[in-house]
């Protein structure tokens with residue numbers, strides 16, 4: 001089973017695809033450091049660093065996956081329905097029409113279901129249906145699939161019409177009745193050192209950071225891991241935060257506080273313990289946080305890929 005991956009980043013989605021049994025024959029992104037991290041962990045993939053719109057020919061594949069950027073939709077990003085990033089799904093549709101894989105999976109931020117972005121979501125579903133796919137979309141929370149993090153994302157899954165089957169989204173495996181216990185921050189990072197020098201962003205906690213509660217405890221799931229380290233949630237050994245007034249919080253005590261390291265962020269995203277961040281240029285601290293925070297949690301992507309019907313023979 002072969003897969004082509006677009007907007008591949010450091011390979012969160014693709015780790016899930018590989019764990020499902022696919023070989024990723026081609027991956028693509030514009031970020032050179034994302035490629036370096038990806039190849040340090042999956043050296044067998046042909047990873048092309050270039051703008052997706054410049055790729056003329058995509059290799060044959062059974063599955064196409066892609067998580068086009070979300071700046072236009074995300075709560076943290078620019079809330080502009082016409083943002084230029086919003087049109088990258090057209091590139092995904094171009095690859096879909098060229099490859100005509102048996103199935104495809106798209107991931108994006110859940111903000112896409114909000115009223116003012118709804119037309120963009122509808123346009124994507126329309127393009128994918130016109131390409132000849134039965135398409136379904138659903139918002140899933142990574143915490144329900146064995147990830148120590150509250151992260152709600154929309155998945156769009158399509159199966160080529162000639163198979164005449166409908167995709168069924170996976171049911172939660174963690175944290176519900178009859179399911180396994182939720183994976184906690186302690187489960188994800190409890191074995192890591194408390195003060196790993198050079199691995200956490202140590203600039204001040206600016207007013208915007210202090211405008212909300214940023215800390216969850218060891219036995220909780222984490223708040224959403226983001227790509228910008230300034231907004232990274234607090235490590236649970238940091239003091240609790242207490243509300244002063246609307247949009248103003250403070251630390252309960254003067255004990256030292258710090259954000260999650262990029263390595264902890266990757267663990268909380270569900271990357272394997274031995275996941276490697278190579279020291280290739282430009283391996284800045286910000287770059288490491290960025291690729292880790294941009295990723296799709298591998299266990300979540302794996303759950304979605306594993307729920308595909310057996311159409312591979």
Ligand SMILES: C[S@@+](CC[C@H](N)C(=O)[O-])C[C@H]1O[C@@H](n2cnc3c(N)ncnc32)[C@H](O)[C@@H]1O
Pocket residue numbers: 007008009010011012013014028029030031034050051052053066067068069070088291294295296297
């Ligand atoms: C949400 S991230 C993808 C994360 C990735 N799927 C993972 O799980 O690690 C979106 C990616 O799209 C890339 N990107 C943005 N514009 C692009 C373009 N024009 N061509 C190719 N990649 C692009 C960004 O650099 C970013 O890594």
